[in-house]
Amino acid sequence: MIRLFGVESYFTELYVRDNDASQRIILPAKAIESLTAMASTTIRQSGDMIIACMLLFQSQMSGYQVSSGEFVTYQRLLRSLVRDTSQIIYLPNIYRRFAKSMEVYRQYTDIEPEAPLVIEDCRPPPNWPHAGKIEFCDFSLRYREDLDPALDRINLTINPGEKIGIVGRTGAGKSTLVKTLFRLVHGTTSGTIRIDGLDINSMGVGDLRPRLGIIPQESTMFSGSFRRNLDPLREYTVEDMWAALIKSGIAPKVSPPRVRKDGSVDDDEYDEYYEESKAGADEWWAKSGWMMRLLLLLILDWPQKQKFTRHTPLHGLDRIALSSSQSFSDGQQQLFSFCRVLMRKRRVIVLDEATADVDLETDKHMQQLIRNEFSDLTVLTIAHRLETVMNSDRIIVMDQGRIAEFGSPQELIDAGGMFADLIKTNDFGA
Template identity: 40%
Template sequence: MQLVSVERTEEYSTELPSEPQQLNEQLPAAWPEQGSLEFCNVVLAYRDGLPNALDGVSLVVQPGEKIGIVGRTGSGKSTMFLALFRMVELKQGQILLDQLDISTVGVAQLRSRLAIIPQDPFLFSGTIRDNLDPSKRHLDQQLLDVLDQCHLSTVVCRMGGLDAEVGERGKFFSAGQRQLLCLARALLTQAKVLCIDEATASVDQKTDKLLQQTIRQTFQDKTVLTIAHRINTIMDCDRVLVMHAGKVVEFDTPTALCQTDTSIFHRLVGGRGD
């Protein structure tokens, strides 16, 4: 059974196609400066023969806008993030970040300029410092500052500071604390665009409220895309995007959608609450 891991390692290292490694030498160091996003007739399929996971998605997100994303399972919500991070290449169309087509940017360059808080908060075995700043680019004081912003300074101090071990997959922290650590890691990137993939799906209401409050305070001038697990977490967003079968079916302010009786979002709010 242990030799299966050797077989898999050999298969993954020799048979799987690699991502493109090219870099855009002309890419400005400060890109993206504004955080505007534009999806232009985006079509994406996970492989040939499967239905399109995104089917002609077109929308514009202004710099600093807070967008909530809702829809049934399989509607294309998470696929939008995969397309933005170029985890899966587009079949058709383009995505513009600050008016620049992201397909012309190196994959590593692109992902280093974006931030994401995943649904499952992943921590590596190692120290708090290693998890916050794996590239060793920041000073200790910067790490302590973001921990304070994320209400974790007391917990970290009690554990012994930045060199305290987080345990395997972060087992020494609760689910909510792991999410806050991922938020602190995102803060350090200084990214203009933050993607939140149902980050509060597995935490209690108190931690959910703390996370939402911290995100509003620390990313108030950034573009934030949030896949919603609880409707109340996106009611104060600038606009709500409703997805269905890989298409955009509604994209307006929460107030406007709630006042439209035929709106899918109106039915979600009225029938399910949070």
């Protein structure tokens, strides 16, 4: 990429500058460390010389002959004293590390606690939200009293099943608007936000957040099996997971299991593989001699590796998905997030610039998924590309925490306002 844009000289200068800045810190630290070690050695050797001189002087003055054992004892005691005293040199470094740790500790203790997970008196019904209607009623948010409002008197009604695009320049309040649905922002608020008639600020976050779906800009995959990445709480069937993988188009990344004649998924082969691999490993371990076992324990750390291989059959959903950068491209990670949302079937879905880091082909595939699979769901999309929002039912144009424009794409273009200017400049914010 650097060669493609012909900016090798710029990044070379950047590397040299950062390397020089790093060396200006490292070299003095190494010099101080060397001086400290030299001072400690000098003090220790000087102490040995002083003891030898004192004992020699004593024997000359008093005629008492010091034995070699007494000399070694005096020498060890003095070295112990010098060693303990030389630790004073390191006290400033120890203090700085302790102060840094306390600073980090204070940052965590000063974090404002979140709302309770569950408020027993204000729990939503089990099927909430059942329609997906969202209402902002004169809602305002201010992070601090000395700052301008992040959201200022938002009045908005989103009907069930609507596809809403949210656009605006950087810092206009797009992400803040959708974060308020999950109560992920801290500050002074006024007004209300209702989903299907219930005030979300009156319920616990444990009842709110799991009932909404979100696909963030940077999706995360964890080390472990595909099954645990898709369904860590084991709430869904194998059929649900494979249906989501096939719809999203990333099933080829996961080895498909055997399908029975009736169309159901046969996942028992994984259990059989597990039992066979476990029995084989136990038999091999039992036949190994004591020297081989000792070698494996001390050098190869075999039990941990064998535990890993026993419980991770390399088939289907039980294949190991390494860290996201090793297993999936950015577009495939986003499609994997789509799988999670498809399985959960939430009535309100938020796409927070989910297509910002993917190519146009993947973007089109995601838009097709939204039209086909989310047709009856309420979808809020923070847009990074023009193509992402032009198929929306209505578009919200944010500006300095306010809703500047709200209407269908064609209405906003015909009005010739801020949305039309954004289209001309293609400045949708990042």
